[in-house]
Amino acid sequence: MNKIEKFAIAMSELLFDLRYDDAFCTEITCPNTGTVVPDEFKDKILDDEENKKKIKEEIRLDIVHHLTERPDDWKNDKGEYEYRVETFDYAYQVDAWVGKLYENQNEIKTVWVCTNCGSDNVQAKMWVNVNTNKVSGEAMEDDDEYWCDDCEQHHSKVKERTMMPRQKIIGYQVEGHDGVGHHIMHPDMEASFCVYNLAEAKEMIHGEAKTGGHDGWQLLTIWTDDVEEPTIMFEGDPRL
Numbered sequence: 703m704n705k706i707e708k709f710a711i712a713m714s715e716l717l718f719d720l721r722y723d724d725a726f727c728t729e730i731t732c733p734n735t736g737t738v739v740p741d742e743f744k745d746k747i748l749d750d751e752e753n754k755k756k757i758k759e760e761i762r763l764d765i766v767h768h769l770t771e772r773p774d775d776w777k778n779d780k781g782e783y784e785y786r787v788e789t790f791d792y793a794y795q796v797d798a799w800v801g802k803l804y805e806n807q808n809e810i811k812t813v814w815v816c817t818n819c820g821s822d823n824v825q826a827k828m829w830v831n832v833n834t835n836k837v838s839g840e841a842m843e844d845d846d847e848y849w850c851d852d853c854e855q856h857h858s859k860v861k862e863r864t865m866m867p868r869q870k871i872i873g874y875q876v877e878g879h880d881g882v883g884h885h886i887m888h889p890d891m892e893a894s895f896c897v898y899n900l901a902e903a904k905e906m907i908h909g910e911a912k913t914g915g916h917d918g919w920q921l922l923t924i925w926t927d928d929v930e931e932p933t934i935m936f937e938g939d940p941r942l
């Protein structure tokens with residue numbers, strides 16, 4: 703085992719133990735949602751052997767990475783690696799791990815969305831019993847086609863999107879592409895931060911034949927936080 707590996711293993715144990723005690727006296731917040739992790743959750747995770755092992759492994763990898771990039775850091779006169787104040791930065795993996803885990807388990811939801819417009823209004827074909835009308839609950843395996851009821855197009859797949867539970871669809875926009883990688887806003891949109899309901903957006907898409915660039919005009923579903931300080935241009939349900 704080389705010097706870096708040996709030092710990294712020793713540090714992963716030391717830093718975990720040092721941070722372990724502090725972690726109970728300081729607040730740990732979730733990286734995306736900012737929620738303060740409850741004490742019971744900290745206890746549960748930090749006293750779990752499996753999680754301890756994983757956190758130590760994260761710290762070990764960080765130290766190996768640091769010293770591989772900068773092998774002259776943290777060396778004493780004899781050329782041996784030793785603990786420095788800066789080394790402690792990697793102890794915060796403990797907080798990061800706990801915060802991320804809490805967020806993933808309690809704060810984040812995963813939804814399937816349309817690959818084209820980003821809406822969650824997507825449908826898959828399923829087998830239905832002709833007598834009971836009961837859905838088998840499994841998508842037809844030989845047919846991977848999905849239908850998006852918002853942009854009204856067939857797609858070969860849907861994609862996963864993770865988001866906070868409070869996020870919902872706030873409206874729609876219409877965009878085109880100039881063919882060299884730039885988005886163009888539909889000319890009927892008043893500004894890039896304006897959000898419309900589905901009927902208005904569809905009217906733009908199918909309206910007067912103004913050019914939408916390469917692929918015509920496309921629906922774009924806007925979720926909470928997608929647009930900074932959006933102006934809502936309609937009243938009521940966005941999916942109208």
Ligand SMILES: [Zn+2]
Nearest residue numbers: 816819850853
């Ligand atoms: Zn769609």
